[in-house]
Amino acid sequence: MTMVGWGLANVCLEARTAEGVNAFHPGKAWLDTDGKPISAFGGGVLHHRGVYYWFGEIMDGKTIKHDVALRGISCYSSRDLYQWKYEGNVLPAVKNDPSSDLAPGKVAERPKVVYNRRTRQFVMWLHVDRRDYKSARAGVAVSDRPTGPYRYMGSCRPNGAQSRDLTLFQDRDGKAYLIFASEENRTMHIAQLDADYLKPDGVVTRVFVDQFREAPAAFEYQGRYFLITSKCAGWAPSAALYAVATSMLGPWKTMGNPTVGPGSDKTFNSQSTYVLPVAGRPGAFIFMADRWNPNNLPDSRYVWLPISVHRDIVQIAWRDQWNLSVFK
Numbered sequence: 001m002t003m004v005g006w007g008l009a010n011v012c013l014e015a016r017t018a019e020g021v022n023a024f025h026p027g028k029a030w031l032d033t034d035g036k037p038i039s040a041f042g043g044g045v046l047h048h049r050g051v052y053y054w055f056g057e058i059m060d061g062k063t064i065k066h067d068v069a070l071r072g073i074s075c076y077s078s079r080d081l082y083q084w085k086y087e088g089n090v091l092p093a094v095k096n097d098p099s100s101d102l103a104p105g106k107v108a109e110r111p112k113v114v115y116n117r118r119t120r121q122f123v124m125w126l127h128v129d130r131r132d133y134k135s136a137r138a139g140v141a142v143s144d145r146p147t148g149p150y151r152y153m154g155s156c157r158p159n160g161a162q163s164r165d166l167t168l169f170q171d172r173d174g175k176a177y178l179i180f181a182s183e184e185n186r187t188m189h190i191a192q193l194d195a196d197y198l199k200p201d202g203v204v205t206r207v208f209v210d211q212f213r214e215a216p217a218a219f220e221y222q223g224r225y226f227l228i229t230s231k232c233a234g235w236a237p238s239a240a241l242y243a244v245a246t247s248m249l250g251p252w253k254t255m256g257n258p259t260v261g262p263g264s265d266k267t268f269n270s271q272s273t274y275v276l277p278v279a280g281r282p283g284a285f286i287f288m289a290d291r292w293n294p295n296n297l298p299d300s301r302y303v304w305l306p307i308s309v310h311r312d313i314v315q316i317a318w319r320d321q322w323n324l325s326v327f328k
């Protein structure tokens with residue numbers, strides 16, 4: 001196993017300590033504190049006042065033609081990142097209005113939430129679409145509390161551009177960015193949001209030009225910004241590709257595949273969704289990904305792995321199980 005930067009603790013120590021619920025088991029079933037499978041796909045995590053909140057797509061019921069009915073967005077809370085309590089469906093499907101972005105026959109994917117200190121609102125952005133993915137819009141919802149309920153404010157094509165797979169990134173200076181697959185998924189856009197985080201302010205940059213990347217996940221460490229993506233491949237896994245920059249607005253430099261070792265050609269059979277900074281541990285980041293089961297989407301799995309960062313180099317290696325002690 002290649003070790004870089006501050007290093008990861010050795011595998012023996014991990015096996016001794018990573019038992020019970022105090023461990024991550026990438027690719028295995030993950031139950032909430034009620035003993036039910038966690039349903040929070042294409043998810044993201046917000047850390048607020050000592051609590052982590054995991055938001056994701058609720059996938060429930062039958063998979064028909066590789067799709068499920070839109071149910072809404074789940075929220076789970078945790079203090080330790082291992083055990084998650086279900087907080088409810090915080091942005092439920094709208095059942096009585098077929099024209100709503102959130103009608104059960106539509107698509108609402110990859111929700112991400114950030115807290116706006118100025119407005120004291122929790123702001124969620126998510127990809128909303130028709131089943132044929134032709135509408136390609138970004139929806140926004142707000143709440144006074146992390147656990148919702150969220151009030152849906154509507155959707156847009158940011159700066160007039162198509163928006164499919166997306167993520168949010170909040171910088172140290174309070175600026176937030178919507179990062180999304182655009183231009184028929186050829187090129188990704190990074191659009192700066194206004195002070196309320198409710199709409200793009202017109203400042204935008206293009207990245208991975210003509211590369212057909214999606215499933216963006218961004219993070220920052222020591223003044224370097226990283227953007228990890230998958231290939232546009234539907235539910236199929238692909239090799240990840242990342243870029244680095246000294247500012248969210250670029251210029252971005254394409255680096256290569258951040259995953260290493262066996263399985264890295266397919267991101268260990270998963271697709272990126274978010275990078276979670278571990279609170280209070282500078283340099284500790286968790287790569288969050290979905291291992292899709294296209295024939296039975298609600299039975300998909302989560303792949304969470306530690307990231308190691310050294311200057312421009314990001315590395316993610318497979319682990320059968322691990323815990324936070326890998327971060328020194």
Ligand code: GAL
Nearest residue numbers: 042109165214215233234235
């Ligand atoms: C993927 C995307 C998923 C979902 C899927 C539908 O490319 O990352 O979020 O949209 O396509 O086929």
